[in-house]
Amino acid sequence: MQVTPASPQDKMSGPEAAGMRPEDSQTPTSEKDLTCYHCQLPIPDDLNLKTEHDGKQLRFCCLGCQAVAETILGTGLTAFYQYRNEKLTKPELLETHKKEELHLYDREDISKEFTEIVEERIDGEFTKCVKTRIYVEGITCAACVWLLEQHLNQQNGVVQFKINHSTQIATAIWNPELTRFSDLLIAIHGIGYSAKPYQANEIDELQQKQQKQAIFRLGVAGIGTMQNMMLAIPLYVGALSGISEEFLILFRWVSLLVATPVVLYSAKPFFEAALRDLKTRHLTMDVPVSLAIGCAYLASAWVTLFGGAEVYFDSVCMFTFFLLLGRFFEMRTRFKSTLGIRKLQQLLPTSATRIAPDGTEHVIAAKEVKIGDILHIKQGDTAPCDGTVSEGSSSFDESALTGEFIPVSKKAGDTVLAGTINVEQTISICASKEANHSRISAILDILQDALQHKPPLARQADKIASYFVAGVLLVATAVAVYWGLNDPDHAFAITLSVLVITCPCALSLATPTTLTAATDKLREIGLLIVKGHAIETLAKTNHIVLDKTGTLTEGKLTLKKIKTWENGVTDTEILDVVGALERHSNHPIASVFRTFGKHPASQVQIVNGQGVEGVYQSTRYRIGNQRFISDWHPSAATKNDQSDESASHLIEVYLASEKEFLATIFLDDNIRKDAVPVIRALHTQRIKTYILSGDRLEVVQPLADQLGIENYKAEASPEDKLNFLKALQSEHNIVTMVGDGINDVPVMAGANVSVAMGNARDFTKVNADSILMNNDLACLEQSIHVSRKSQQIISQNLAWALSYNILALPMAVMGMIPPYLAALGMSLSSLIVVINALRVKR
Structure with missing residues (x-):
């Protein structure tokens, strides 16, 4: 049978009117009779989008309808289609040129810049999949993250899709035989968000633009708040003691003039996000926020134009300002997280020096290095990839990866890691891994996976976020319907009072204000x-x-003690010799001795990975490791074994002349x-x-x-x-x-x-x-104390805010609280929360 759109008078539409399941309606006599399962509009002849549910083939008119329907059915909300009472609107389709732009990312020469091949276990077997990072724009709360993850993980061929809320970077893994990268991007765009491959330079420019725009919006809202608060004081005072009609009208018109750019410009992101949420049938906090700002502004404008009791322009501006301020701090934190990831990526050089079979050197891009290539790494250069030393010896600073500041000696056959710095002389390595599979890339992957891990409480919060918003809207709607039927003259004022009361301002401030005060206190501590x-x-x-x-x-070597092996040799003489020799070395150990040495050394030779040899006052000396000294004095190892066992954890450096083994010097990193x-x-x-x-x-x-x-x-x-x-x-x-x-x-x-x-x-x-x-590690203990105190105050604030809402809401519903009193009560409740929060600084 054919499904025809219901008339406005029908209470139910399509198959629901006959008590049938929606999917039963899709058994037409011809392909042309098909209508979209979700929006019930005709399906184009050249489109074949299908989803199987309960053994039935459901067809759709566009990717947007398919995406929303799969999300609804996948979360068990099938009753939505049975009891809906009006036709749904189609999600906005992507323009043709935008689709063509997204399809470009499927080209191998472009996608290789931001994708990698990984193996994932699917149905018990390992399958080659593609992995990439995606930067998603438009995320405003945890509910957005939940919707995106639910929607993308249901797409055909997607193995995993996870979003890090802090950075708004998603990790996507998919089977290239079942889907394309552009299909994922189109699916994200289809539900109202924007997405592009994560590429550090482009994202940096985009984030800078977003931050400048956020600062400007915040500035407009801040100025509007200050000016409206100044204008509101005579209005509030005049309501109690009287004010002339001329000044009342003047102050209201000026307030309207000041509040208008705040609503139309500063609050624009809230309205845009709310409109997107309504289109995708998914609620976030932007919906009640936009409703509260919009209703309060329109009601105040109506009163200004046609007369009335109260205006709420100051509340509109203040509400907008504090919301923007919170999101601005969240944005700054998110941008800092992505900046850190980029800095890790920047440890790798952009170029490498490859040695051709004929011995000539060629400078190439680091990403062009292949396994088996022979690369030259000069002193001071950074290794572009993991490899093994094929010729020469040197020392590498691996502190960027290991945290240990002492360079590690490398000789033929030893492994050199990408991102480490050659501190001595030029060597050659044979590449064992490409740059995007190096050790530093593995650390980056571990970091990304750890950042995307969500604790159980956070996952639960993602799920219930939209239900809380729906509850707020249902209460306000129910009040509007009831009073509209029983007392239309007061319905709007009462509904507005309920909406203001249910706006969880004090509840929202209970945690952030305390955390702000605690953050300031912790900053003072260190x-x-x-x-x-x-x-x-x-x-x-x-x-x-x-x-x-x-x-x-402390992370810095210091001299602990000297053990001399020849009588008559003093510690001062030992340090003079060592200081003269080590003055020619760049090794971190040499920095311990640079203040010593009365006379310069000559014929100094640095032996990589072993030590320094040179002549000091006509005598040839060596300082270095045990093997270096044993070439002159094989008995040095035996003598050293007889040294103090309590010094076994210290770093040992040995000094000898050509004639005798002189001393063992002990260094340590102090606690x-x-x-x-x-x-x-x-x-x-x-x-x-x-x-x-x-x-x-x-x-x-x-x-x-x-x-x-x-x-x-x-x-x-x-x-x-x-x-x-x-x-x-x-x-x-x-x-x-x-x-x-x-x-x-x-x-x-x-x-x-x-x-x-x-x-x-x-x-x-x-x-x-x-x-x-x-x-100062002592700050750690103090910080724990301040943190625990802040949690106690947060509990008190939450208890107060909840008590206020529980008591005030029934009174507002009964019409006992006018809008101005609701706004005043909300402000007082917020003030109490703020004052209590400041106690954390005592």
Whole structure:
């Protein structure tokens, strides 16, 4: 049978009117009789979009209708079609030129810049899939994230689609045999959002543009709020003590003039988002926000034009300003997260020097390096990819990846990692991996996956967000209908009062105002909060994981002691020789001795990975590792074995002349002075502490003993650290990670809350939830105390805000609270919340 559109008088339309399921309607006598299952409009002859549901083939007129219907059916809301009472509108179709632009991303020469091939287990078998990052525009709340993930994960061929709300970057994995990349982008555009492949430079320009526009909108709203508050005072006072009609009209018209650009320009994003939500039949907080701003403004404009009791232009401007301010701070946090990811990507160079079979050198783009290519890496250059040393020897600074500041010696056969810096002399490596599969790329993937992980509470919040908004709108609608039937003259005023009362201003301020005050207090202490959840999570922390180098230690080598092996040789003489030789070296160990040495050394030769040799006052000396000295004095190893066992965890440097083995010099990275009392204080609060380090066990164990930390793990890679942390979290522990190196970033991202030291690398600080600006570990203990106090105040504020709404809403519904009193009550409730929040700073 053919489904005909229902007339306006019909209560139900199409198959629903006959008590039939919608899908039963799609059994036509010809293809031309088909109408869209979702919007019931005719389906073009050349379009064949189908979805199977309960054994029936459902057809659609466009991708938008198909997407929305699949989302509705997939979430179990089939009753929506049975009880709808009007025809649905079609989602806006993409223009032809926009589709053609999106289809360009399917070209291999373009897509290779931002996609990679991965293997995913599908139905028990490994299948080659494509993985990429997508930047999604238009996300305003958790409900948007939920809709996008639900919608995209239901698309044919999509294996996984996850969005990081903080950065608005999605990770998509799909089967190229079943779908194309452009289909994913079209699906996102089809429900009202914009999307493009994540490419750092383009996204940076886009974010800068968005930020400038947000600042301007915020400025307009701020100026409008100040001016309207100034104009509102005489109106409020005049309502009590009397005001002349001329001034009343003047103040209202000026208020209207000031509020209009705020509503039409500053509040425009709320209205646009609300319109998009209504088109896609998905509710977010933008709907009631837009309704409140729009109704209050129109009602006030009506009163200004035709006369009436009250205007609410000041409330409109203030409401808009505070909403924009909150979203601006959220935007700044999101942009900082994407900036950190870009900085990690920028560790890799853009070019590489490849050696041809005939020995000639050619400069190529780093992305063109293939496995097996021989590359030259000069002193000071960065390795463009992972590889093994094929010729020469040198030392590489791996601190960007491992956090350990001492360069690592590399000789033939050793592995060199992309992003590490050659600090000595030119060597050749054979590429073992392409740039996009290097170790640093793996760290980036770990970081992205950790950032996209959502705790159960966040996932639950995503699901209930739209239901809360629907509840607010249903209450306001019910009130409007009831009073419209019983007392039309007062229906609008009462409905407006209910809408203002149900706008959760105090409820919305209960948490952010307290967190703002706590953030300011923590900044005074020395802890800079980077991400909003840090305070809440820090208050619940019961396990703290600490990195060693640069966190528990100062991250700088110092001279501990000298053991001489020949009588008559003083420590001063030893240091003079060492200082003269090490003055010619750029090795971090050399910096310990540069202040020593009365006379210059000559004939100095730096032996990569071993030490320095030179002549000082007519005698030839060597300083370096044990192997370097043993070439002259084989007995040096035996003597060194007899040294103090208590110094086994220290770094050892050896000095010898051609005639005799002179001394062993012990260096160490000092423990921070505040580390011991802080660890004790944390243990007093029943917070367990752990050490995770990439350093040797014989170095980590003595440090843990000195600090009184029973749990530690040495020689841990970033993956080992992240697995260790996940094991703690699997036991329902709240874990705080404190670190300073880029190698700590993945585990910091995976922790419930992360703290970076103030002397950490920029990338580490940008991706941390908080930063110890003064490098004082004592701030950590104080910060936990402030965080816990802030949570108590938040609970008090929430209790007050909920009590206010529960008591005031029934009174507003009964018409006992006029709009101006509702606005005043909302302001007073918010003021109480703000004043209570400031107690956290005491």
